[in-house]
Amino acid sequence: MKGFDLGAILGNPEYVGMLLHGIEMTFIIAIGSWLLAMSLAIVLLAIRFSPGRIGNAVVAAYVSYHRNVPTLVQLMLWYFGIYTILPDAVSAWLSMHSAEMMFAVIGLGLCQAAYFSEDLRSGLRSVSPGQMEAARALGHGYISAMRFVLVPQGVRNALPALINHSVSLFKNSSLAIVIGAPELSHAVKEIENLSFRTFEIYLVGTVLYLFFSLIIMGFGAYLTWRADPAHGGR
Secondary structure, three states, X not given: XXXXXXXXXXXXXXXXXXXXXXXXXXXXXXXXXXXXXXXHXXXXXXXXOOOOHHHHHHHHHHHHHHHHOOHHHHHHHHHHHHHHHOOHHHHHHHHOOOHHHHHHHHHHHHHHHHHHHHHHHHHHHOOOHHHHHHHHHOOOOHHHXXXXXXXXXXXXXXXXXXXXXXXXXXXXXXXXXXHOOOOHHHHHHHHHHHHOOHHHHHHHHHHHHHHHHHHHHHHHHHHHHHHOHHHOOO
């Protein structure tokens, strides 16, 4: 029976290289998904605040689907379902350009956009209606008032929820292992298969996820502190 030996993992250059590559891929997936999610969330928010009932119904259905279907199932639908019905030329191009990574970004980004849009909507709804009236009285048009008065306050109100969901997005990047994306959890599994050091490598993976999650949470706490009017936030 082998004893505990963390050096067998951290002292092996091949394993360390695999971990570093996994960390890099994890951040590529997480950042790519975050950018896609936030961009789409802003579009969904704009549609949600428009007077059109059809647009509102479509956004509500989109949010309901992505909030009630497990993220893992959505990733599998994209990779094992939609990927297989694409034209051969598109499938061939994707297979040569990290299809697993792309579908991980798409699946996670589309899912997280539903949460981000609701966070932003709640933040905007918490802004006093009098703010719009005051901005219009000062000569702002609707778009100008939204851009310079309401949206900054709404984003500030939504920051805690946005940060929590950003951390969740980072952690959910580990689900990309089911479609073969070479992120951190995939690297951990590969090292476990090579080294047979199950406890040691999963301990390392746990510590890495905890470390990076705490960094994201700390950065988010700093942003929230800076956005607070009592600390000079604008």
